[in-house]
Amino acid sequence: MASSSNTGTLRLSGDQIVGMAGALLGALVTAVGTYLELRPNRILGGDSVTAIAAFGPGAWALLGLWALMFAACLPGTGRTGAMVRGLVANTTMVVSVLLVARRATAFVAQSGDVARASLGISFWLSLGAAYIVIFSALPRAKSRNARALVSLPGIVMIAGLLFTGQLNSLSILVEYAVNADSFNKALVQQLSYTLGATGIALVIGLLAGVGAAKNPRLEGPVFATLNIAQVLPSLSFIGLLIVPMGWLGLNFPALKALGVSGIGWAPVFVVLLSYALYPITRNVYTSLKTLDESITDAARGMGMKPIQRLFTVELPLAFPVIIAGVRIAAVQTTAAAILAALVGGGGLGQIVFFGVQQTATDLILLGVIPIVALSLTIDASLRFVETLVRTAQEGGLT
């Protein structure tokens, strides 16, 4: 009798299999592969060391943590197992960052100021493995707080270490220190592209989307225009703009003063704006078109004027979908803005291209990591806003 009821709990569920795979990957990359690269200077190759070679007993502690995560995926561990492996994954991330930082500091102190300690592929994979374990734990976390507890502490503590200078001896942060001015400028440009293009696209997209939804005569032209922009490959789109934007810059002193010319920020901005317009306009249009007809009918029957209906009923109900459009636009823009570097438009892509030119991997990463972090942050925060609005509209947390 007992055995028949046990077979159910002894079977592995999907999240446990994923968690096990993550834990195995983490253990593997801790045991083999380049965790740290210890080089005499920025250009020369150096020693590729495994975590075991780099940290000694610390690495065995890491392996122990991965084993613990694996154990927390075993059949019958249930929700407790999920919470345990999620929290251990967070701990492991922080511990491995602390270990590499300590090893890097020791190496630089010993080998001189030009020596570099770079993070190797195994380190990055172990972070990835930790996230696999975290994602495997999330579906079992019941409340919003439990999900936050499983997904956030590691990344928050690493950000803390980063901003308090604990990681400064890592090569990537040495690159930052050396290139701080150009990095900061590139970051500001990147943010301006994202915020500027998304912001203006929101204004135009609202007008175009509302117009297309309310006036059938606008529907065709609006989407025909957006579709053209959408199917043009970005680089050829920028290329197409060189001549007209150059003409604008030459013939209108006010635009020239703003820096409008055939190359630089202006053509890039136009391209980003057209890309951002599509998801926003489409979502505004669709959300308005698919509103529950009985609601709009009631609004009309109460004697609301079209503009009152739009602002008190239609747009508020459409808001979550519109925010989703803004989110897609902002994430797309962040990625596409890398291309700005190709035509002298700056942005974090510039840092990536510098890194490529100088064959300096850490400089490339200095460009790439903030782009990824930016995309993830935008995505997560706008998803959060979306959920908040939906919950508020549905009348509290039910």
Added chain:
Amino acid sequence: MIRLEHVTKCFAENTAVDDVSLEIKAGELAILLGPSGCGKTTTLRSINRMTDIDSGTIFVDDINVLEQQPDELRRRIGYVIQSIGLFPHLTIARNVATVPRLLGWDAERTNKRVNELLEMVGLDPALYAMKHPRELSGGEQQRVGVARALAADPAVLLMDEPFGALDPLSRQRLQVEFRALQRELGTTVVFVTHDIEEAVLLGDRIALMDHGRLIQFDRPETLWLSPATPFVSSFFGEEFALKILSRHTVFGIALERVSPDGLAQVTAETSLKDALATMVSSGRDALSVSDGLGGSAGVLTFSALVHAVKE
């Protein structure tokens, strides 16, 4: 109060409303009844100009609706639909306050009115005002729908199958409560339904429609006793008489002063339909009517019952 003159409305080839003329008196509850697709909704919506008619004229309170701003017209006419159409992102209080806000009432007056209305439709403001529509049952939602339509105290209320989507129990309760509320407020109501039972229970007069045309507009008793066309009697069917009985009570019928011994007893408020059922199940052709003090006020005979209805 409401006067339709030769109202016609076509959708492409299809004549939805065909030369309909009728006049509804102030304080009357008029039913638009007929088979699905006969043009009830179109007729109703032409009154608050939710549908624009092709020809004819409509007067509300002796003012031609076609000469008024549609939005202003609609704020003076309550409108309740089957799908209710509450605004899901707004609280119940804000939903009910829709028209007062459109009319620019101040917050204090609006709040006072919202509480008054919620109580009127049987919802405790303390419990319901701050809830969202999704947290309410279908019946409760339609109560809010009625409260919202009555918010600015409109003289005219248009209702399109308002209780059609509710379960039978809530529907019956809402019908009875709504009838009492309407009598109390004296609101003129145009009420669309395809449910004969509901029409006979609620209507002062019933406008029976078929294929866009008005067939007959009369009290249910008249529709029963003097149907204008064979369609009228066939539409209401054999049970029409029983449904008419349910509109009347024992009160007011002359009773006979004979011994009530051994007869089943009913009260003056019992409907004639129930009285008849009691006669049938007790196996006698007479009933004792209680005087409310424990005794009998007299005896109701079968023939008195039948005569009373025919009059």
